Amino acid sequence: MTQVSVERAVSSEPRVVLSARGIRKDFGGFSAVRNVDLDVHHARVHALIGPNGAGKTTVFNLLTKFLQPTAGTILLMGQDITRTPPDKVARLGLVRSFQISAVFPHLSVLDNVRVALQRPNNLAHQFWRPVSALDTLNRRADELLGLVGLTKERDRLAADLSYGRKRVLEIATTLALDPKVLLLDEPLAGMGQEDITVVANLIREVAKTRAVLMVEHNLSVVADLCHFVTVLQRGEILAEGDYETVSRDPRVRIAYMGTEEA
Numbered sequence: 001m002t003q004v005s006v007e008r009a010v011s012s013e014p015r016v017v018l019s020a021r022g023i024r025k026d027f028g029g030f031s032a033v034r035n036v037d038l039d040v041h042h043a044r045v046h047a048l049i050g051p052n053g054a055g056k057t058t059v060f061n062l063l064t065k066f067l068q069p070t071a072g073t074i075l076l077m078g079q080d081i082t083r084t085p086p087d088k089v090a091r092l093g094l095v096r097s098f099q100i101s102a103v104f105p106h107l108s109v110l111d112n113v114r115v116a117l118q119r120p121n122n123l124a125h126q127f128w129r130p131v132s133a134l135d136t137l138n139r140r141a142d143e144l145l146g147l148v149g150l151t152k153e154r155d156r157l158a159a160d161l162s163y164g165r166k167r168v169l170e171i172a173t174t175l176a177l178d179p180k181v182l183l184l185d186e187p188l189a190g191m192g193q194e195d196i197t198v199v200a201n202l203i204r205e206v207a208k209t210r211a212v213l214m215v216e217h218n219l220s221v222v223a224d225l226c227h228f229v230t231v232l233q234r235g236e237i238l239a240e241g242d243y244e245t246v247s248r249d250p251r252v253r254i255a256y257m258g259t260e261e262a
């Protein structure tokens with residue numbers, strides 16, 4: 001078997017693609033995150049949860065290199081990225097979803113995805129490329145819209161979409177980068193139940209072929225969607241495991257509800 005066919009054969013098997021060991025971030029004398037070890041697996045949805053101020057956003061910023069860790073090591077598919085700049089990390093396949101502001105409101109849904117697709121393919125700088133390259137781009141854009149369920153809205157202005165649909169479009173533009181590891185920061189925040197179901201199904205679908213790490217406050221979605229949960233409190237890992245395990249942990253109950261009682 002060649003290397004490529006081995007890779008394909010195991011493509012839906014969980015394996016560690018992103019790992020952090022002993023990461024720490026100090027802001028002046030204040031330690032926002034410390035001693036954090038994480039293993040994020042291919043084909044798995046991993047939740048990072050915790051009360052306000054627990055350090056979730058800081059961990060995201062450390063993993064995507066928007067912040068430089070004070071200590072610790074981060075590996076992406078075995079490669080040490082601890083000192084790698086964020087744009088290079090994104091090109092290596094670790095992509096963070098942007099907020100709605102990353103969607104161009106006055107472009108159509110289709111054109112938003114086309115613009116996103118031009119980034120990895122560099123088509124934006126290659127006006128002389130044959131029409132066939134543009135056909136490929138259009139086909140891929142339509143495929144992505146089909147995957148996220150936005151085909152019917154393809155010609156609408158992004159500005160005219162509902163909040164939930166804008167988040168779906170934003171995830172589609174992130175997927176255009178074909179990430180190996182997708183980091184989603186509260187992807188369901190502010191959504192009604194209908195959109196939550198759509199986006200949760202989308203996350204489940206895209207995680208079949210990549211790793212997803214998400215910060216999420218909606219615990220019923222975490223219970224339903226996530227294979228593994230890491231609970232942060234005051235910058236440190238309080239508990240980890242599947243949802244069943246962490247939700248039964250008395251320390252987690254106290255952190256969330258101030259009581260051990262169910």
Ligand SMILES: Nc1ncnc2c1ncn2[C@@H]1O[C@H](COP(=O)(O)OP(=O)(O)OP(=O)(O)O)[C@@H](O)[C@H]1O
Nearest residue numbers: 027030031032050051052053054055056057058059
């Ligand atoms: N740039 C910074 N300078 C100083 N302190 C910071 C900075 N960024 C974050 N902090 C502090 O680090 C701690 C962790 O913040 P962080 O935003 O990572 O928490 P969080 O779990 O994402 O919280 P939330 O759920 O409220 O978004 C907080 O006490 C916060 O005030």
